Amino acid sequence: MSLESVLEHFKKWNRDTDVQIFEQSSATVDMAAEAIGVIPARIAKTLSFRGEGEQAILVVAAGDAKIDNKKFRKTFGFKARMLSPDEVFAQTGHKIGGVCPFGLANNLDVYLDVSMKRFDTLFPACGSTNSAIELSCEEIQEYAGAQDWVDVCKGWTDESAVAIS
Secondary structure (H helix, E strand, C coil): CCHHHHHHHHHHHCCHHHCEECCCCCCCHHHHHHHHCCCHHHEEEEEEEECCCCCEEEEEEECCCEECHHHHHHHHCCCCCECCHHHHHHHHCCCCCCCCCCCCCCCCEEEEEHHHHHCCEEEEECCCCCEECCEEHHHHHHHHCCCEEECCEECCCCHHHCCCC
16 A cells, blocks of 8 residues: 555546655654755644544644644544554554555545645645655645545644635
8 A cells, every 4th residue: 555555546637746755754744844845834744533433534734733622522523532553554554654645545534624724735645754745725635535624723823814614
């Protein structure tokens, strides 16, 4: 899985050749930002949570955003509990540091946090600890088959300037 499944996924849109592979690791927000040459907030990180039942849910958020437990519970109706690295791999097919909402091992619900809307483009990982692709919010939504935009994060700048659409 991982990088190969993401490349295959992007072939549907002729975007597989746009995936960037780095010599250095891009496994954390800060490492990815350094590898790409952007501010950490422009890294679109994918967070994996226990959903109701067997399936996980994924929330993609800006690199500087943190999950707000109260907002998460209000939005989804259950407590935000992150998956272990083994559970993340089993659910997504991607290892920690390369998790993204593309080329998934299972059909998971993906949600996009409004923290990303302040940027024209962001850089999600592509299934490995040394890859990324530059995408607009609309492209992330389309390519991930995202369910909806949510407001479940805190700590990011310009919070009051973004409205949920």
